[in-house]
Amino acid sequence: MRLLPHPSTENIQLTEVLRALSDPVRLEIVIRLAAAGEMTCTVAGDDLGVHKSTASHHYRTLREAGVVLTKQEGRLKYMSLRRDDLESRFPGLLDAVLTAALPLPAGAHA
Amino acid sequence: MRLLPHPSTENIQLTEVLRALSDPVRLEIVIRLAAAGEMTCTVAGDDLGVHKSTASHHYRTLREAGVVLTKQEGRLKYMSLRRDDLESRFPGLLDAVLTAALPLPAGAHA
């Protein structure tokens, strides 16, 4: 099992995180990771409407911004949200973005 | 007093807000507005290290993203954060960004 290069928690920059999340394709990937937890690039990038190489660039952007953690096992690469790291660095930020991005669950009352 | 064109609250888009906030110069402007409330463009843009025309473009970006409200009085333009609009549209988002962007106040205990 190999870990790809990532920024350390204290080196995650706010503007880079915001920028990473500001692209609709990347935001969708983050939403999927939030809902399903760890998943391979293929699954995360399924039906995104972009070429696989484009998706690959987005994976890298998310990883380099410190939003996701990527580890390789065999020929698969697993991505997951760095929830704890982001929460400790920027409390409430990821939750606020996910709340804003997700449709309100059915049955939720205002 | 004239109001410049702004997106309505329900038309504020998450990705556009995130993108607007992802530039260091614009984030600094937002931080100043959060600290001092309404202020003129000149004051908001003082010592940003960019040309005034560059700052002007950033004002427009913030306005068009729905982050700030701009009204003209005489030859001055006053900008203010659309805190309530952003809070109702994306609860907790602006606060999380400001908390992340601001240095911890002296005397605050972890």
Add this chain to the structure above:
DNA sequence: CCTATAGTTGGATAGTTGTCAAACAATAAA
């Protein structure tokens, strides 16, 4: 070894962005 799978890399391209400089517009004040 051969083939399929998973994902990255590099090239090309079209569009966007941040920046400055210079000119402009609009209001206020002398």
Add this chain to the structure above:
DNA sequence: TTTATTGTTTGACAACTATCCAACTATAGG
């Protein structure tokens, strides 16, 4: 009316971005 102030617009330009396609790498399985 003339001048100063406030901010925008336009043009230019370099840098960056999102995208696709084709080629590539690496691992797994026959």
